[in-house]
Amino acid sequence: xxxxxxxxxxxxxxxxxxxxxxxxxxxxxxxxxxxxxxxxxxxxxxxxxxxxxxxxxxxxxxxxxxxxxxxxxxxxxxxxxxxxxxxxxxxxxxxxxxxxxxxxxxxxxxxxxxxxxxxxxxxxxxxxxxxxxxxxxxxxxxxxxxxxxxxxxxxxxxxxxxxxxxxxxxxxxxxxxxxxxxxxxxxxxxxxxxxxxxxxxxxxxxxxxxxxxxxxxxxxxxxxxxxxxxxxxxxxxxxxxxxxxxxxxxxxxx
Amino acid sequence: xxxxxxxxxxxxxxxxxxxxxxxxxxxxxxxxxxxxxxxxxxxxxxxxxxxxxxxxxxxxxxxxxxxxxxxxxxxxxxxxxxxxxxxxxxxxxxxxxxxxxxxxxxxxxxxxxxxxxxxxxxxxxxxxxxxxxxxxxxxxxxxxxxxxxxxxxxxxxxxxxxxxxxxxxxxxxxxxxxxxxxxxxxxxxxxxxxxxxxxxxxxxxxxxxxxxxxxxxxxxxxxxxxxxxxxxxxxxxxxxxxxxxxxxxxxxxxxxxxxxxxxxxxxxxxxxxxxxxxxxxxxxxxxxxxxxxxxxxxxxxxxxxxxxxxxxxxxxxxxxxxxxxxxxxxxxxxxxxxxxxxxxxxxxxxxxxxxxxxxxxxxxxxxxxxxxxxxxxxxxxxxxxxxxxx
Numbered sequence: 090x091x092x093x094x095x096x097x098x099x100x101x102x103x104x105x106x107x108x109x110x111x112x113x114x115x116x117x118x119x120x121x122x123x124x125x126x127x128x129x130x131x132x133x134x135x136x137x138x139x140x141x142x143x144x145x146x147x148x149x150x151x152x153x154x155x156x157x158x159x160x161x162x163x164x165x166x167x168x169x170x171x172x173x174x175x176x177x178x179x180x181x182x183x184x185x186x187x188x189x190x191x192x193x194x195x196x197x198x199x200x201x202x203x204x205x206x207x208x209x210x211x212x213x214x215x216x217x218x219x220x221x222x223x224x225x226x227x228x229x230x231x232x233x234x235x236x237x238x239x240x241x242x243x244x245x246x247x248x249x250x251x252x253x254x255x256x257x258x259x260x261x262x263x264x265x266x267x268x269x270x271x272x273x274x275x276x277x278x279x280x281x282x283x284x285x286x287x288x289x290x291x292x293x294x295x296x297x298x299x300x301x302x303x304x305x306x307x308x309x310x311x312x313x314x315x316x317x318x319x320x321x322x323x324x325x326x327x328x329x330x331x332x333x334x335x336x337x338x339x340x341x342x343x
Numbered sequence: 344x345x346x347x348x349x350x351x352x353x354x355x356x357x358x359x360x361x362x363x364x365x366x367x368x369x370x371x372x373x374x375x376x377x378x379x380x381x382x383x384x385x386x387x388x389x390x391x392x393x394x395x396x397x398x399x400x401x402x403x404x405x406x407x408x409x410x411x412x413x414x415x416x417x418x419x420x421x422x423x424x425x426x427x428x429x430x431x432x433x434x435x436x437x438x439x440x441x442x443x444x445x446x447x448x449x450x451x452x453x454x455x456x457x458x459x460x461x462x463x464x465x466x467x468x469x470x471x472x473x474x475x476x477x478x479x480x481x482x483x484x485x486x487x488x489x490x491x492x493x494x495x496x497x498x499x500x501x502x503x504x505x506x507x508x509x510x511x512x513x514x515x516x517x518x519x520x521x522x523x524x525x526x527x528x529x530x531x532x533x534x535x536x537x538x539x540x541x542x543x544x545x546x547x548x549x550x551x552x553x554x555x556x557x558x559x560x561x562x563x564x565x566x567x568x569x570x571x572x573x574x575x576x577x578x579x580x581x582x583x584x585x586x587x588x589x590x591x592x593x594x595x596x597x598x599x600x601x602x603x604x605x606x607x608x609x610x611x612x613x614x615x616x617x618x619x620x621x622x623x624x625x626x627x628x629x630x631x632x633x634x635x636x637x638x639x640x641x642x643x644x645x646x647x648x649x650x651x652x653x654x655x656x657x658x659x660x661x662x663x664x665x666x667x668x669x670x671x672x673x674x675x676x677x678x679x680x681x682x683x684x685x686x687x688x689x690x691x692x693x694x695x696x697x698x699x700x701x702x703x704x705x706x707x708x709x710x711x712x713x714x715x716x717x718x719x720x721x722x723x724x725x726x727x728x729x730x731x732x733x
Contacts, residue, residue: 149594176596188591190584197580207597209605212578254591261595 097160102127102265102295103148108157110143110319117143118154119319125265130291132306133299135316136339141299142185144316145267149182150175161265173207181263185270187250191243195234195253198242199225202260224260232256232286248279255286266290268298272305284308358698359571362654363564369396370560374553390549395668397556397624399661400563404617406644406660407563407653408610411570413642414651415579416606417586419504422511423614424637425518426486428628430615432522433485435535435628436469437478438546442539455537456530466528475542478619486615487608494607498600503589512635519633534629541623552624559620563657566613570653573609582606643686649698659696 097104103125110118118140125131133141146152147159150172159167165178176182190198203221217225229235232252237245242253251271258266271287272280280302287309290296300306306313306327313330315323323333330336373396376388405427412418439454448458452465471477493514497507525531544551573579585592585599593599622628631637640663648659663685670678693699 151590171598172590172593173596173598176594182594184591188588190587190591192583192587193580198584200577201581201584201592201597202595204596209578209602212581212602213573213576215577257591257595 097124097163099163100127101125101160102129102162103297104158104160105144105148106158108144108147108154108159110140110147110152110154116319118147118157121157121316121320123314123321125295125297128291128295130287130296130298130309130311132310132313133297133316134301134303134306134313135322138318139316140319141316142269143319145182145269145297145299148175148267149180176261176263177207179262179264181258181261181266183251183254183258183266183268183271185273187247187254189242189245189250189253189257191241193242194239195229195242195245196225196238198253199228199256199260202257204260204262228256228259231259231289233282248275248282251275251279251283252286255290259290263294265295265297268296270300271298272300272302280305356571356575358652358654359567362657363567366400366560366564366567369400370557373556373560377549377553390552393549393552393556394624397552397559398621399664400556400559401617401621401624402641402644402660402664403657404559404563404566404620405614405641406648406656407566407570408613408617409641410645410650410653410656411573411613412606412610413645414653414656415574415586416582416603418603418607419508419642420511420607420610421508421635421638421642422513422515423610423641424635425511425515425633426490426611426614427618427621427637427641428518428522428630428632429486429489430482430618431622431628431632432529432535432618433472433478433481433615434619434622435538436472436481436529437475438538438541438623439530439535440469440473441541442537445539446537454530454535456525456533457528460525468528482615482619483612486611490608490611491604494604498603498607501600512638515633515638516635519630519635522630522633530629532630534627534632535622536627536629538623538626546623546626555620555624559624562616562620566616567653567657569609569613573606574653578602578606640682643682645696647685647689647693647696649696652696652698655696655698658698662697 101124103123105121105123108118108121109116117138121140121144123144133144135141143152147154148161148167150167150170153168161167161175161178161180167175167180170178190201193201200217200221203224226235229238232255234245234249234253234256237249242250245253255268255271268287272283275283284305287296287298291309298306298309310327313325313327314321315330315333315336317335317339322339323330323336325333373388373393376386377390377393380387382389405423408426409420409423412420442454444451446455446458448455450458453462457465472481493511497510502510521527522529522534523532529535538546540546541551541555544554546552574582581592581597581602585597585602589599618628618632641660644660644663645656646659647663648657649655663682666681666685667678670681674681689696
């Protein structure tokens with residue numbers, strides 16, 4: 090595996106270099122090079138099969154690339170770590186489909202997301218401290234689910250599940266949050282609430298958001314990266330990207 | 344966790360409290376009815392029925408072990424009879440060594456089957472089994488070691504679902520074939536039998552039988568409490584979380600494999616202890632205990648009683664085995680069909696098992712009352728049946 094010749098610069102939270110992933114000859118990523126600054130809110134768009142989800146899979150340890158390197162902050166080699174290790178290092182991931190623990194309550198979902206050293210024997214005797222309870226209450230407030238705290242997560246509305254999942258990521262206290270299609274299937278009101286939530290998070294965390302909904306992207310993004318066929322096609326603010334003829338051809342114009 | 348919290352946990356578990364009270368009632372009533380009530384009285388409990396109760400409680404422990412991993416962590420093991428049998432074999436080895444020179448061939452050291460095979464000395468792995476404490480360690484350690492090694496490979500490779508089930512089934516089947524071989528040193532086809540005594544007490548004496556049933560009841564209650572503590576802990580919540588969304592748990596930073604591995608090991612140990620209590624009561628252990636059908640039956644008990652409830656699983660084991668005792672006596676050729684039909688019917692109409700009957704009325708109290716009521720009813724049938732068969 091090729092390491093970058095120099096360590097990433099200190100203002101980068103994520104540095105991907107020359108990532109290549111192929112599945113049965115199909116190149117999901119083809120020499121993807123991308124970096125995200127600390128504290129940035131970056132939107133990633135692109136047509137189906139552009140490699141957005143594969144990129145997230147590589148960053149979170151689900152998929153190993155054939156080639157390339159992936160660094161978190163300055164010194165964490167993501168390709169050498171397992172999924173739980175990457176989560177412990179400070180990267181949280183929200184799935185495309187809301188993925189919460191449906192047979193547990195909202196409160197219990199957040200409890201399980203508490204950041205910390207996790208092992209079977211410790212969790213047999215673990216109890217919530219006062220500070221942790223307070224933290225859960227704070228997060229419930231942020232995601233607007235305080236009155237649903239005792240409800241089963243499976244009984245929540247679609248939008249509420251999405252927020253609960255974001256809340257679980259916040260419990261993890263990650264430095265970098267990867268969010269996959271947060272407003273898919275949401276009502277306009279839910280979308281507006283989600284925009285608000287993500288913008289408030291962007292102050293304290295670095296965020297990468299993958300989304301298809303262009304209005305949503307326009308409402309949150311300062312910088313947009315367009316992926317196409319496993320590579321970066323264009324990069325810049327929304328106006329620049331929208332006016333790029335190559336982007337219009339493969340994606341926006343379609 | 345503080346003691347106070349543990350107690351409130353049990354307090355809120357009404358069905359469990361009823362279940363524990365029932366075990367206590369059996370542990371008190373069975374010895375009294377067997378020892379103090381004269382044999383002429385209609386209330387006398389025959390030693391046959393007493394032993395049957397002990398046997399059913401061992402099955403109930405095995406059901407708890409299966410429910411702990413299947414009901415809560417979603418790991419369907421179709422090989423739990425293997426852990427049960429290994430615990431049983433460990434106890435059997437101790438009991439064989441206790442026979443001493445009283446065997447048919449009168450060899451002071453070698454069990455009869457070894458003399459018969461012209462073996463000159465004990466194989467190395469029999470060393471230490473003349474000590475009860477050593478056997479106790481082996482009863483837990485052997486199933487734990489197998490579960491640890493098997494689970495480590497299986498979970499690390501992320502073998503899940505039906506593939507895991509098939510592998511556990513194959514594991515049990517392979518062990519059965521191995522134990523059938525005479526040169527394994529475990530008595531081959533015949534296994535171990537003709538036990539004489541345990542810790543110096545005659546195994547054929549009613550009093551010893553009574554003590555064994557009381558010890559089994561205590562072990563069943565302790566197993567229940569251990570399982571309840573596990574499923575009520577944060578680790579227990581994580582098991583349900585893994586069942587719902589395994590990858591979410593992984594991306595939250597949980598080493599899912601290691602959680603699965605440990606609960607699998609705990610479950611295997613419980614099954615091993617159940618097997619060890621079973622062998623002195625039924626008086627025999629042979630390779631058929633490893634048979635795939637035994638593991639499948641254990642899963643059916645849990646499904647019938649109510650998966651993910653613990654007490655329901657234990658009750659299911661008792662109920663199905665009463666039914667088995669009846670059918671194999673009255674209509675032996677129909678038993679397997681009846682078992683299959685039972686499984687299909689429960690799956691179709693009672694997805695939460697018998698324990699789910701009460702849940703539908705939204706009151707755990709009723710679940711706690713309905714199942715024991717059926718159980719008591721069943722026990723009457725069982726006792727009178729026991730008397731009839733005598």
